[in-house]
Amino acid sequence: MKLKVFRYHEGMSAPHYDTFSLEEEPSMTVLRALFQFQEQFDDSLAFQYSCRGSVCGACAMLINKVPRLACRTQVASLLKGEQQIALSPYPALEEKVGWDPSQEVLVEPLPHFPVVKDLIVDRNAFFKSYKFMEPVIKPESIPPKENLMDPSDLPDLELYTNCILCAACYGACPVDGENKDYLGPAALAKLYRFHIDPRDADNRRLEKADINNGWWACDFHGNCRQVCPKGVPPIMAIGQAQAELMEKKEKSEDKK
Ligand code: SF4
Ligand code: FES
Known part of the structure; x- marks a missing residue:
């Protein structure tokens, strides 16, 4: 399984995506997968979290084109296609990103906010x-x-x-x-x-x-x-x- 992550920081001419092969862990959340990305691939990846228990709201991001909490979204169930939600469309959902939902989890910043860095928005x-x-x-x-x-x-x-x-x-x-x-x-x-x-x-x-x-x-x-x-x-x-x-x-x- 892979994690495909939006990357951007001030001074970049355009955002890009980094793809990282995850080591599967039992009950792995998207937040845990982001830590693995930081630990094993690039420690400059920026994202927000605090409670890790669906209480603070800090880890909301766009996961597989649906706004969700990274700390409560399970990677395995996303890959099985269990957490699909059909939303009324809007531009950020329709942006074309090459991504295979059966193999990859796509993580992007929460839409409608200016991006500060990677997954952190203002x-x-x-x-x-x-x-x-x-x-x-x-x-x-x-x-x-x-x-x-x-x-x-x-x-x-x-x-x-x-x-x-x-x-x-x-x-x-x-x-x-x-x-x-x-x-x-x-x-x-x-x-x-x-x-x-x-x-x-x-x-x-x-x-x-x-x-x-x-x-x-x-x-x-x-x-x-x-x-x-x-x-x-x-x-x-x-x-x-x-x-x-x-x-x-x-x-x-x-x-x-
Ligand atoms: S989705 Fe909106 S209404 Fe629901 S907890 Fe988050 S901020 Fe509150
Ligand atoms: S880290 Fe607090 S809600 Fe996810």
Whole structure:
């Protein structure tokens, strides 16, 4: 089996791919394969990781043309064709790279971000959108002890709190690829998460993204939900937010 890896650093006239023959290890992840590449082929290969346990989100990259976490993606199952996901197309997926999926694992940087070096991308645009959403609880008043909530509110909330900010959804979203100002699936899902949090007292959360590059820019491709390693459904949050905003607007029109 082989690992085919995207290589680029500042000053290079164009990126290229390096192919390395892997020594098979039991339950080998793509992250482990990248370490083997570093140890045995070229220690200048750059990639990001931290937890190695699908928690920090740092290792998201394009693996076999699908944004995934390198630390939880098994090489053997990719070669068996077990982890194929059919995504709505966008340019980065359609770039022609000579690659044999039955023999090789293709590893490239997460699309829609500037490449810093090899597999490392600059995620500033992603975190700028996230910050714009003001991702903190704004309670009516500071509670004297714990801020308790009804346990029946938890399942809906947990759908969105599971996000680990890996940006796989951003890299999979065709709209993010075309429109650099689109807030993106993760930030919108996070905004919706605060909107439905019963402890939050800001009742203008949805209006924050009631702009051209917010809720209304989504084309409902659904790639975000398909690639999310934590099962977060940003597309659902966006659909619900749009419906709630439209209902609000209709009611205010009726009152006039
Ligand atoms: S919504 Fe899912 S894919 Fe998007 S940043 Fe959060 S965990 Fe990653
Ligand atoms: S290294 Fe943390 S999610 Fe993969």
